[in-house]
Amino acid sequence: MELLQKWTDIYIEAGCDEVGRGCLSGPVVAAAVILDDSFKQNLVNDSKKLTFKTRMELDSYIKDNVKNYAIAELPPSFIDEHNILNASIHAMHCALDRLTITPELILVDGNKFHPYNYIPHQCIIKGDSKVLSIAAASILAKNYRDTLMIELHDEFPEYGWDTNFGYATKKHQEALIKHGPTKHHRQSFRLKYD
Numbered sequence: 001m002e003l004l005q006k007w008t009d010i011y012i013e014a015g016c017d018e019v020g021r022g023c024l025s026g027p028v029v030a031a032a033v034i035l036d037d038s039f040k041q042n043l044v045n046d047s048k049k050l051t052f053k054t055r056m057e058l059d060s061y062i063k064d065n066v067k068n069y070a071i072a073e074l075p076p077s078f079i080d081e082h083n084i085l086n087a088s089i090h091a092m093h094c095a096l097d098r099l100t101i102t103p104e105l106i107l108v109d110g111n112k113f114h115p116y117n118y119i120p121h122q123c124i125i126k127g128d129s130k131v132l133s134i135a136a137a138s139i140l141a142k143n144y145r146d147t148l149m150i151e152l153h154d155e156f157p158e159y160g161w162d163t164n165f166g167y168a169t170k171k172h173q174e175a176l177i178k179h180g181p182t183k184h185h186r187q188s189f190r191l192k193y194d
Contacts, residue, residue, distance in 0.1 A: 003044065003132040005035070007107055007122060014068075014103035015133025016092045019047070019141040021084050023166035024176075025159065025185045026149050027073040028084065030091035031141040034068040034101055035133045041065070044135050046128040047142040059143045062136045069137075070098030071144050080188040089114050095137075109134045156182050 007013055018030040044062070047055055063069060072094035079087040092108065093116050105120050106113070109127035124130060128138040146165050153162035158179055160171040166184075173193040181191045 002042075003135055004130060005039070005132050007124075007131060008105060011104035012101065013105045013107055013133055014096060014099060015107045015109075015127070015131055015135070015137045016095065017047075017109040017128050017134050017138040017141055018088045018091050019138065019145050020166065021088055022168075023186075024168050024172060024189050024191060025076065025161065025182065026145065026152065026166040027075050028079060028087050028091050029071065029073045029141045029145040029148075030088065030095045031069060031071045031137040031144070032092065032095040032099055032103075032106075033062070033066050033133045033137040033140065034099065034103060035136065036065060036067045039065055039132070039136075044132060044139065046126075046135055047138040049129070050139070052146070055139050055143055055146075058139055062140060066136060068099050068101040069140060070095045071140055072098060073144070073148070076184060076186040079186050083188070084186075085112060086114075092116075107131055107134055109138065152184055156184070 014032045014034050016032045020028045072091050074087050074091045108121055108123045111123050111125055113121050113123055127134040149161040149165040159175045164172050176191055177193050185191055
């Protein structure tokens with residue numbers, strides 16, 4: 001199914017998505033993307049449906065061919081203090097803060113969002129597989145976070161973050177049993193396994 005280029009014909013739209021909500025470790029990362037009217041890329045889709053290689057190849061194309069984009073991350077300490085839903089929404093707000101063009105409509109993947117700067121927003125369930133700007137945001141956020149987790153893997157190789165990216169795989173759980181959590185783990189998440 002072809003993704004929608006625009007949700008409306010009259011507003012400057014920013015698509016927003018976040019990644020890393022279900023992880024045990026690492027930040028939550030969000031991106032906001034304002035497409036150029038001429039943006040065409042048939043491979044852009046929900047980041048979960050793309051291979052790592054395809055996503056990485058699309059990264060520079062998206063950055064070079066959209067009107068504006070921004071990426072923001074919030075650390076585990078913020079997630080622990082405010083909970084993962086609020087941290088995810090706040091990360092999207094932070095990404096929107098970094099845009100140099102002010103959107104007139106915010107398109108959000110999912111069903112929850114907090115109002116942002118009096119700009120109207122539209123929550124779209126599975127928006128990353130329906131709307132091109134949200135799909136592009138999902139790719140930028142996932143690439144940024146995956147790259148960061150691969151770098152953190154060099155510091156803490158026992159947790160397998162270069163392949164699980166902080167999700168609760170068997171290897172990650174076994175490493176938590178053996179080594180305990182690191183400073184990059186979310187202390188408010190279930191980290192004890194037996």
